[in-house]
Amino acid sequence: MNALLVAVLIFIGCDCSVITVITTSTCPVNNGSVANGDITSGCGNAVGTPCDYTCKVGFSKITEKVVCGTDSFWYPRIACQPMTTTTATTTTTKTTTPVCMTSANAIPYGSLDTSCVNPNAVSTCGFSCQPGYTQLQMTVTCGNDASWYPANPCQAQNVTTDTCVDRHIWLGDGSVECSALEIASTAGVHKRPAYWCNSYPLTYCCATCKRLREAGNFK
Numbered sequence: 001m002n003a004l005l006v007a008v009l010i011f012i013g014c015d016c017s018v019i020t021v022i023t024t025s026t027c028p029v030n031n032g033s034v035a036n037g038d039i040t041s042g043c044g045n046a047v048g049t050p051c052d053y054t055c056k057v058g059f060s061k062i063t064e065k066v067v068c069g070t071d072s073f074w075y076p077r078i079a080c081q082p083m084t085t086t087t088a089t090t091t092t093t094k095t096t097t098p099v100c101m102t103s104a105n106a107i108p109y110g111s112l113d114t115s116c117v118n119p120n121a122v123s124t125c126g127f128s129c130q131p132g133y134t135q136l137q138m139t140v141t142c143g144n145d146a147s148w149y150p151a152n153p154c155q156a157q158n159v160t161t162d163t164c165v166d167r168h169i170w171l172g173d174g175s176v177e178c179s180a181l182e183i184a185s186t187a188g189v190h191k192r193p194a195y196w197c198n199s200y201p202l203t204y205c206c207a208t209c210k211r212l213r214e215a216g217n218f219k
Helices: 193-198 206-213
Strands: 005-008 018-025 037-039 050-055 059-061 067-068 080-081 108-110 124-131 133-135 139-141 155-157 166-171 174-176 202-207
Touching: 050 059, 124 133, 166 206, 193 202, 193 206, 202 206
Parallel strands: none
Antiparallel strands: 005 018, 037 050, 050 067, 059 080, 108 124, 124 139, 133 155, 166 174, 166 202
């Protein structure tokens, strides 16, 4: 019941009467008495009474208690607010590894071996030269810029009889290609080409060292 009616009748004299009506408001405590929530059972419902309450699934409390008002509503009127859900967003960054060409013109005046498929940075491949051209080394290396090194591994036989050709650089644990003078590798040879070309006794990279000198990389 939303209100309790207390009537006090006071009769004055025998031919007239004065009636005073005092109304005391109360708040409902049934299910749904709080928007999107319920009053905790056992709580009083007189004006000014604070009560515990709970919110329905998907809603959260905005205060600890609600209070019964003189208009028979619980305050704050909106005591349960919708819960917000945060969705995490994952950004994926895809890194593309450069791939060197394997087409017919990938090597000037030569062709890559058929076993060379989708070569990426630092991959090495065998190749052969066209008739009339001399193969300067056994393999070429794919660089980080998707270019083959050395760029011109096939030398025309009728152009020069220069014996300045590339073979390899012999290290303590094996050999590396001469292209390591120009592109990054785990051996770190590219960091000091002047040393490997001018001072190291087991460098057999005449053509590459000559080209680097002429390009002004070192003297």
